[in-house]
Amino acid sequence: MFSPSSPPARLLEKAFQYIDLHQNEFVELPNGQTLPIPPIILAELGNDPKKPTVCFYGHLDVQPARKEDGWLTDPYTLTEVDGKLYGRGATDNKGPVLAWINAVSAFRSLEEDLPVNIKFVIEGMEEAGSVGLEELVREEKDQFFSSVDYIVISDNLWLSQRKPALTYGTRGNSYFRVEVKCRDQDFHSGTFGGVLNEPMADLVALLGSLVDSSGHILIPGIYDQVAPLTEEERKMYKAIHLDLEEYRRSSRVKRFLFDTKEEILMHLWRYPSLSIHGIEGAFDEPGAKTVIPGQVIGKFSIRLVPHMDTSVVEKQVKQHLENIFSKRNSSNQMAVSMTLGLQPWIANIKDNQYLAAKRAIKTVFGTEPDMIRDGSTIPIARIFQDTIQKSVMMLPLGAVDDGEHAQNEKINRWNYIEGSKLFAAFFLELAKLH
Amino acid sequence: MFSPSSPPARLLEKAFQYIDLHQNEFVELPNGQTLPIPPIILAELGNDPKKPTVCFYGHLDVQPARKEDGWLTDPYTLTEVDGKLYGRGATDNKGPVLAWINAVSAFRSLEEDLPVNIKFVIEGMEEAGSVGLEELVREEKDQFFSSVDYIVISDNLWLSQRKPALTYGTRGNSYFRVEVKCRDQDFHSGTFGGVLNEPMADLVALLGSLVDSSGHILIPGIYDQVAPLTEEERKMYKAIHLDLEEYRRSSRVKRFLFDTKEEILMHLWRYPSLSIHGIEGAFDEPGAKTVIPGQVIGKFSIRLVPHMDTSVVEKQVKQHLENIFSKRNSSNQMAVSMTLGLQPWIANIKDNQYLAAKRAIKTVFGTEPDMIRDGSTIPIARIFQDTIQKSVMMLPLGAVDDGEHAQNEKINRWNYIEGSKLFAAFFLELAKLH
Known part of the structure; x- marks a missing residue:
């Protein structure tokens, strides 16, 4: 079992060639204290020009957590209860980072050829506004990122408990x-x-x-x-699984401004x-x-x-x-x-990596994904897309109730394991389509 | 010279019979600490049924003051500079309390008969909302206050530097x-x-x-x-001395909502x-x-x-x-x-004590007073008027720039001395009119 306190960075270090940047930069805290910015890890594995190159973005820093805030377990000791893995960072974002590493490791353990070249961008300042990241992406555009074909971010959640999702836009x-x-x-x-x-x-x-x-x-x-609403887009909202009454109840809101699932989703996303x-x-x-x-x-x-x-x-x-x-x-x-x-971000969902992800989801979960957006702002997606000019996809693993940023954050054991499988299946599908 | 740190209460104690109430009551501070409420001093001198009885209200507590807030002198050592007596409480309200005592003392020193019976209500919680005062006034309505004909409060300021004022209303x-x-x-x-x-x-x-x-x-x-505006009232605003441009400049306001003295005063007072x-x-x-x-x-x-x-x-x-x-x-x-x-408070300015005060002002200062109101709320005036059902008058001594509640609070030596004379003259005029 992994622990959120044992840095996945160690695993990365063993398996990949990594470049450590920003070692000498500092950030000033509100109390005047200065701290060194944690290095942004750039790592790579494979350089076969016949394979597509997928770059995975993740972060290892977490929101603050103290036991006395209302945690039922020690936030910094991963603890399994009834199939749920509790711990700060479990879903945001250490679990998904490890799932990706698991997927890569699986091919190596089986001594199978990795169907894609892998790159990693792992930062440690995401919860503090990704200090220094945009600058790094711009600086490395024609070096580290020059061979990247696809960027995958797995730093958000599904819209439901059991149905996987693909995220193609943020406000x-x-x-x-x-x-x-x-x-x-x-x-x-x-x-x-x-x-x-x-x-x-x-x-x-x-x-x-x-x-x-x-x-x-x-x-x-x-x-x-x-953007005007198209008929195709309207159909996507219709297909999404959302129990409006359950959503309203869990949000503890008496009444929303709109009465239908489609209107609610459109007013949160588009x-x-x-x-x-x-x-x-x-x-x-x-x-x-x-x-x-x-x-x-x-x-x-x-x-x-x-x-x-x-x-x-x-x-x-x-x-x-x-x-x-x-x-x-x-x-x-x-x-x-x-x-x-x-700026808002929206991806072309007809791009190869979206098709590959849909097929991988079908393989692992036996269902089509919810095609969703996020009402919040995740600047890194737009930054990658604008700077590197390649397709960006958000492929979440966690369930809607994981509680990122809240007390008792968790990732389900099922999501973690099936998510690792999903990433591996995605590599295979992407290589086929590319 | 008096000092704000030597309690005028001592002087009162020597000269008058006084009643100490509220000895066993406590007030709770925001930090949970409890403090005994300072006693409200009720004192009296003279009981001649042929003379009018004037009750003077004042307070001995002050706003906080620390040298480092920007005081040029020690706030708790009365210091005269260029005819100005600096010290916390100098004008709010220890100076006026002492001036009234000076006026009473003057008759005794000259071995002249006091033309009025005197009562005092002196509290120590005014700056904290006059805790316990309203209750006391109600309790003592038919005892201590039963013989009172007039209530005088001297706890506000003139509207100008040199022209005395009589205050007949508060919002x-x-x-x-x-x-x-x-x-x-x-x-x-x-x-x-x-x-x-x-x-x-x-x-x-x-x-x-x-x-x-x-x-x-x-x-x-x-x-x-x-209340509808009467022609008589309109004339009073016209007669008031107010340099609008100077007022605007000292208030550091670019433009008021109104352009004339009369409109400004009416919108602040009526x-x-x-x-x-x-x-x-x-x-x-x-x-x-x-x-x-x-x-x-x-x-x-x-x-x-x-x-x-x-x-x-x-x-x-x-x-x-x-x-x-x-x-x-x-x-x-x-x-x-x-x-x-x-509730707002307004007095009948045709009452004897207003006429007496006007005559006394004419005698001491050689001018008619500004007939003013206060835009702020001074609940005690309305409480006295409603409970005791007698005429209440506010007879200020201090100049507009005395800076009550501010750093470097002062009372002018001139205001203090002429104010003591004014109170003495007021006793004489009131006895004549009563």
Whole structure:
């Protein structure tokens, strides 16, 4: 049995030639301390020009976990209970990394020729924003990545407990801050209430102009670039297994904005959404304080979908907020900025590796996969696709209830073993199709 | 010279008969520690049924002060610099308390008969919300306060540097919290953005429905009970000395909502105002977090003016927010509550003690006073007026720039000495008019 605390990096080191980069770079923590960035491991096995080359991306770092957070077992000792392997990183992302290594090892143990050339990119900063990764991919584009034909990421989950999935898209994200300032000091509402353009009133009006109560975004032009829905795509949502009532119950939500599986999935994956996250600089504590905040900053973000573009969205949002603000004739100052712009990602699902993965799933699990997207943003997929200009596929192994980032994270023994088989079958199918 | 650290209570003890109450009561601090409540001092001097009885209210507790906050002198050692007496409590409220004692002492030193009977209410919890005071006033209504004809409070400031003022009203305050809840846990905006009625969108819409960009409150009926403006009242604002440009500059505000002195004063004193203070439960820190808060609480308050009533305002606000919320057809739960309801206070300025104070001001300062109100809420004035049912007057001594609650609080030597004279002159005038 593997343990999340015994680094799979050791296994990699034994089996592959690896290159250690970023050894001398440091990251600064919020407390001022600096730490060296863990090396990004680039490894390779095989260099046969007649075989396709598959590059697997994974990460070995994990979210924090402490027993007292509510873990039923020691988070750093892998513990099997009723066929479930509990431990921090079990599903995110050490389990899938090991499953891939298992698949490669299987061919070597059986003394069979590996049908594909293998490359690995294994990082240790994924949970902290993949510091240094994009730079590395760009730097190695014409070296390490020059022979890569396909990129596989296995860092997400299925949509259900038992049915495998293939992920072909993720939403992007444009994160905004809008600041309204009267002066850099607060006011007392008894002394000044009634004669000021209060920054909070301006900000609430600005934030209130963004989205209506049905979730429709009110920023002019924002839907212009959204890809039209095709009949083929519509059929894919229909085929997906999702028990809406169970999903609603497990989400502990009284009612969703939509009543059908198809609408829910489309609004999570293929339509943009806007969320207001909060306000900095106002009174945010329990109790009562009669303050007029002098300067406040609203935070909101838009999840982007194909073919929206962060730079277009940035212009639309700024234009809209400036219009709303100028109509208020306020004496305050307003400033809008996009603090993060991550493009959405979508793959061509007719590419060979998607066909190969479908066949491998059929072989191992006896079913067609759910063709899914992820409503969240996984920037690395788009970065690989844009930089290396090769097909990227997300091939998850874990079940929907694995609880990545939560207490009692696990991967099912079944998923881990069948997942290892899936990767091996995928190598064979890919070699046939290539 | 007096020192803010030598308790005027000692002086009181020597000169007056005093009653010590609340000796065995305790207040609990946020850290769980309990402290005894300082006694409220009730003192009296004279009991001549032919003389009017004036009760003076003051407090001996102060705001916190540390040298390192930016004090140029030791905050607890009274220090005179250029005719200004610096020290914590100098103007709020030890200076005025001593000035009143000086006035009483003057008659005794000159062996002249005091023209009025004197009572004192001196508390030590004013800066912490006057804990226990309202209860005491009610308990002592038919005992200690039964013979009181007039109540004088000297716990605020003039509107200018040199021109004395009489304060005849303060605004009340209704403080609200409005909670919108989907569930008690937050959501990730990638995983759920697009299918939820997000609590922040609901809350922003609710808060955005309260006040327009010109400061006008949008809650139906809220202005119904506001006292109509009379011609006589309008003239009072006109007579008040206020350099609007200087006021604007010292407030560090680019532009007020109104352009004239009269409008500014009326909107601070005799019209209600609504301020949005902040939101609890949302993302309020620097940086970016892609959270959909599951449960958020908005805080706002309305400064009330005569003849608004907290219980009517409470109903209007609840009705309004329920209307707005029901139109959104949200699946979230909303709850509104008024967490604080303090009535506005206004005095009859034709009462004898106002006339006496005006004459005394004319005698000592050679001018008519500014007839002013306070936009803030000073609950004790309304409590005295409602409970004892006698005339309450606020007769400030300090200049507008005294900086109560701020660093380098001071009272001018001139204000302190002329203020002591003013109180003595007031006794004489009041006895004549009574």
